[in-house]
Amino acid sequence: MSEPKSANITWHGAIVTPEERTAAVGQRGAVVWLTGLSASGKSTIARRAEQLLLERGHSAYVLDGDNIRFGLNKDLGFSPADRTENIRRIGEVAKLFADGCVVTLTAFISPYRADRDSVRAIMPEGTFFEVFVHADLAVCEERDPKGLYKKARAGQIPEFTGISAPYEEPAAPEMTIRTGEGSVDACAMQILDHLAKAGIIRA
């Protein structure tokens, strides 16, 4: 739906303009949307990038699938409809953070292309960066830090991405990070370099 269900609401004129906020905070906001299979390395890269950004005096925050499901989205499961609502809500929250001039790193499988494109569509032009965290299924299944692939193969987890539910690779991501080829630091620095070139943070 494009219109809110609740009527009789109007936009507030924000006292702080986006330009004033950017000047006050010293950077623009952006959403760095990491997508990829379970165990591909999304959270690890996002959290290292966050740390590097904070060390450099930038404002950064990670929205993490494993964490957010204990809070905002604890009413949602893994059905296709719930996955879509999961990503919709996270996209809206990421947009709020970015509006607050925070570099917002999100680390969710987000397997459906349409869902990711919906988030891109609500973001201001040039502030959404889709990052395909690429690792072969066999590699992810070999890592399997939480034993989830093993359980999925045993039929104990239904609708598991890559095994019994689809993963739709990004068609034209802003970045592709191959986590089998380089250190965590090198992967995280790819993100910082890209944000600097895009004018989100100072170089």
Add this chain to the structure above:
Amino acid sequence: MSEPKSANITWHGAIVTPEERTAAVGQRGAVVWLTGLSASGKSTIARRAEQLLLERGHSAYVLDGDNIRFGLNKDLGFSPADRTENIRRIGEVAKLFADGCVVTLTAFISPYRADRDSVRAIMPEGTFFEVFVHADLAVCEERDPKGLYKKARAGQIPEFTGISAPYEEPAAPEMTIRTGEGSVDACAMQILDHLAKAGIIRA
């Protein structure tokens, strides 16, 4: 519900500790939860406080009822159940912002005491500040900037707080701001002074 519906998830060990983040950002995070009748002045005070905080080099952001209903909560109306879910989601988002060391000001009618207490319950001790924005119903109805009270009195808006739906006043708010007695700046400064005394921001 207290447990997430989705199983097979674990907490990530955050690389950035809360202490490291506080040091990097230069302040603690907090939720300043403004509650009161429509037209009591919540958004105006929140946005002025945000501006004053940003001018002083602090990190601040307003979550606003009128704005958030176009995004995160556009699927929700004004029934009691939807109002509760509205506040639950906003509380979880405010918690995320506060975790990112942002002073998060929320401006929602939030008429139910139980809903506000639920938000308080998920916040770390000493980081939730309930602010009762107090103005008599007659004053709010006289202001009526959007003509909502007029419509509610005419029966055109069902479940309107103060007219056809209840407002439960805070029993023990951290602050009470009487918007009929003092300028917007004076009201906003009450918040900054309180945050400084509480050690959230530097004095």
